[in-house]
Amino acid sequence: MTNATATSTRTTHAKSTSHTGRVTRTAEQRHENAVGWAMLLPASILLLLFIGIPVLLAFGLAFTNARTISPNPTRFIGFENFTRLFSDPTFWFALRNVAVFAVIVVPVQAGLGLLLAVLINKQVRSSVFFRTVYFLPVVTSMVVVSLLWMFIYQNDGMLNQVIAKLTFGHWQAVDWLNDPRTAMGAIIVMSIWQAVGQHMLIWLSGLQTIPGELYEAAELDGCSAWEQFKNVTWPCLRSTRNMILITITIAAMSLFTQINVMTQGGPRDATTTVVFEAVRSGFQQQEMGYASAITLVFFLIIMVITGIQRYLTREK
Amino acid sequence: MPHTNRHRTTRRTVVRALAATLAIASLATVGGCGEAARAAAKANANEITIWTHTAGSEAELAGVQQIIKDYNASPDKKATVKLQSFPQSSYNDSIISASSANNLPCLVDVDQPNTPYWAWAGILEPLTDKALLERAGDLMESGKGTWNGDLYTVGYFDATVALFARKSVLKKLGIRVATVDEPWTKTEMNDALAKLKASGEWTYPFEIGTADNKSEWYAYAFGPILQSFGGDLVNRKDYQSSDGVLNGKEGKEFAHWMRDLVAKGYISSKGGSDTALDFVNNKSGLLYGGIWSMSTFQKYAKDYDDIVVMPMADFGHGSVTGGGSWTVGMTQSCPNKAAAQDYIRFSLQDKYIATMAKAGMNIPTTTGAQQLVPEFSKGGDMQIFTKISKKYVKMRPETPAYNFISTEFRKTIGDIMNGADVDTWLDKAVNHIDGNIQGADGYRKN
Numbered sequence A: 001m002t003n004a005t006a007t008s009t010r011t012t013h014a015k016s017t018s019h020t021g022r023v024t025r026t027a028e029q030r031h032e033n034a035v036g037w038a039m040l041l042p043a044s045i046l047l048l049l050f051i052g053i054p055v056l057l058a059f060g061l062a063f064t065n066a067r068t069i070s071p072n073p074t075r076f077i078g079f080e081n082f083t084r085l086f087s088d089p090t091f092w093f094a095l096r097n098v099a100v101f102a103v104i105v106v107p108v109q110a111g112l113g114l115l116l117a118v119l120i121n122k123q124v125r126s127s128v129f130f131r132t133v134y135f136l137p138v139v140t141s142m143v144v145v146s147l148l149w150m151f152i153y154q155n156d157g158m159l160n161q162v163i164a165k166l167t168f169g170h171w172q173a174v175d176w177l178n179d180p181r182t183a184m185g186a187i188i189v190m191s192i193w194q195a196v197g198q199h200m201l202i203w204l205s206g207l208q209t210i211p212g213e214l215y216e217a218a219e220l221d222g223c224s225a226w227e228q229f230k231n232v233t234w235p236c237l238r239s240t241r242n243m244i245l246i247t248i249t250i251a252a253m254s255l256f257t258q259i260n261v262m263t264q265g266g267p268r269d270a271t272t273t274v275v276f277e278a279v280r281s282g283f284q285q286q287e288m289g290y291a292s293a294i295t296l297v298f299f300l301i302i303m304v305i306t307g308i309q310r311y312l313t314r315e316k
Numbered sequence B: 001m002p003h004t005n006r007h008r009t010t011r012r013t014v015v016r017a018l019a020a021t022l023a024i025a026s027l028a029t030v031g032g033c034g035e036a037a038r039a040a041a042k043a044n045a046n047e048i049t050i051w052t053h054t055a056g057s058e059a060e061l062a063g064v065q066q067i068i069k070d071y072n073a074s075p076d077k078k079a080t081v082k083l084q085s086f087p088q089s090s091y092n093d094s095i096i097s098a099s100s101a102n103n104l105p106c107l108v109d110v111d112q113p114n115t116p117y118w119a120w121a122g123i124l125e126p127l128t129d130k131a132l133l134e135r136a137g138d139l140m141e142s143g144k145g146t147w148n149g150d151l152y153t154v155g156y157f158d159a160t161v162a163l164f165a166r167k168s169v170l171k172k173l174g175i176r177v178a179t180v181d182e183p184w185t186k187t188e189m190n191d192a193l194a195k196l197k198a199s200g201e202w203t204y205p206f207e208i209g210t211a212d213n214k215s216e217w218y219a220y221a222f223g224p225i226l227q228s229f230g231g232d233l234v235n236r237k238d239y240q241s242s243d244g245v246l247n248g249k250e251g252k253e254f255a256h257w258m259r260d261l262v263a264k265g266y267i268s269s270k271g272g273s274d275t276a277l278d279f280v281n282n283k284s285g286l287l288y289g290g291i292w293s294m295s296t297f298q299k300y301a302k303d304y305d306d307i308v309v310m311p312m313a314d315f316g317h318g319s320v321t322g323g324g325s326w327t328v329g330m331t332q333s334c335p336n337k338a339a340a341q342d343y344i345r346f347s348l349q350d351k352y353i354a355t356m357a358k359a360g361m362n363i364p365t366t367t368g369a370q371q372l373v374p375e376f377s378k379g380g381d382m383q384i385f386t387k388i389s390k391k392y393v394k395m396r397p398e399t400p401a402y403n404f405i406s407t408e409f410r411k412t413i414g415d416i417m418n419g420a421d422v423d424t425w426l427d428k429a430v431n432h433i434d435g436n437i438q439g440a441d442g443y444r445k446n
Helices: A002-016 A021-061 A080-086 A089-120 A127-139 A142-153 A158-166 A183-207 A212-220 A225-236 A238-253 A257-262 A274-284 A288-312 B002-044 B058-073 B088-100 B112-120 B130-136 B167-173 B186-198 B217-229 B249-263 B275-280 B293-300 B337-347 B350-360 B367-372 B383-392 B402-417 B422-439
Strands: B047-055 B080-087 B107-111 B144-147 B150-154 B161-166 B286-290 B307-310 B326-331
Touching (some): A021 A288, A080 A288, A080 B422, A089 A127, A089 A183, A089 A238, A089 A274, A089 B422, A142 A158, A142 A183, A183 A238, A183 A257, A238 A288, A257 A274, B047 B058, B047 B088, B047 B337, B058 B080, B058 B350, B080 B088, B088 B107, B107 B337, B112 B326, B112 B402, B130 B150, B130 B337, B144 B326, B161 B167, B161 B217, B161 B383, B167 B186, B186 B286, B217 B249, B217 B402, B249 B402, B275 B286, B275 B293, B286 B293, B350 B367, B402 B422
Parallel strands (some): B047 B080, B047 B107
Antiparallel strands (some): B107 B326, B144 B150, B150 B326, B161 B286
């Protein structure tokens, strides 16, 4: 938008003063560059301060025995943190849990979001209402949502009560969050419920960029609704799809808040995650070096997965 | 004309943006310096600050405020004391981060088992003032935080744990009322649980506070059971390893017993959040809880006289009970150590100890103060806790590794009660604990 305006102003200006045009243009370009850099500056400084430097520090700390508080100087210990990490069953549980979470959440949440988006993309009066309703959990803080769902999942909570009513009392109450078999499932359902609205909104914005003529043409060709979706909607959503895929994957991999509030990684490591383990070792147990090693490994995993996704969804 | 205007605006914008950035940056630095300068000025002005964990516990907060008010009003004061209180749940984290930011106050509250860790990490300074040490000699042992032979912290009160039951219920089911001198044996304990369960009056007849899995409770309350079985959290000979004590034969026996509590339906692996209130409402028949449960009973139990306090059962190596509560210590960075210790000495008067202990219905740490609280003086109904504590207390391991051991123990026992395999899980915990101790060079000072 801004670029377009700038260019058009420049052309008019060049036309009106043709003899000094070239000189002014370079001078102006320089100024525009300066403005660009100046605008970039605050964000870059903040990014460097709060993302760049900490990331580099973490990479360095991963090879030391750094602790949050210690009277002894920090010492370089090579790959000791990593050997300890890879020999720890909890880490492998965490990795497995995150993988399960991502494998289920990514397609289900993306799919459900698309379904909702298609449903409310129709220009009917109630669509604004539904849009608001679906989006409501997104604006609610994850901590609040987690606390609410803890009550829902309780032994005598709403979920068990409702199922008991529906089955006329034949239901044996399940302690959803405290049973290794159900805990992860319970968290997955809640997480999808909370975040699906956001992805619905992104899908929706994608849907609205598809020109109406394409649908008209498809209709003239006698395409059914499904054929329209398959041949018009789906291909046109390519870039939206890629973006959603990558953002959901990263968000799913860094699962933390729900775990911290609801289960603390339990029962029996059934819901622990890589980020939760990193926070636990770093802050509860003050082993900064070890926690940094976890985050470094996690960083590499995300890099690889994102790389694979980029490769698979590249422009052919 | 328009374009020159635009030019000027852009230039002005650039200048403004730069100026703003500079201004923010300089503000930040100046702000930082200002903070430090102000802190230094404060120290010079003979003003010392105390951090407490008492925000949210009104009575204790009022107690501290009273002590500070009296001290500041006394003619012999060596400095003016200021109070800053934190909620208990975030207190330890605040200290750790303040320590790494070099921002600690002069005096801090310390949960007694944390004393060695904070002493090792250079947060705490040993207490050396003669008058203070003399007074500290009057305190009961579990009211002090020591490490490597130095006294670091002193407490106004101590807490402990006990079994609570109703006399009428025990009588009806034919269960003996345990006494301080003769606690239940392991067989009696198991027998009592079986009888309570068989009565069918409660879904889970026994409540041990399993829901409290984010605090010290697991190590504080279940550690003593482990010790009574003959195991321990760490080998106390040199505090270098947990191997053989946590995952030894006795440790495994303990873990199996804990797991059976859930498996046999005696306890819920995720019990109520207010166990004392649940007991009052007869949601459980037997409660293993803290001394503080008594204040709930006194407030809400209509059958208060029916409730009986008993020590935890003897599982083979004598009954064991937990000890060590919140204490006060002085930081290494305190610029006015004489004043800090003078304040601590002042605060250890019997009348203040009595106020502080009474606030949470805990055991006052001096016999003098115990006389001032009717519940703890001769014939008082809380006196039994003093006896239990005196006879059976075993302090949590006095090692800087304790903080880590506690979090690991909590998680492991929680998982085991949820059905995890005892052998692998205990071995895993030992592996983690030993790894932590080695990673910190054995918690020695290099």
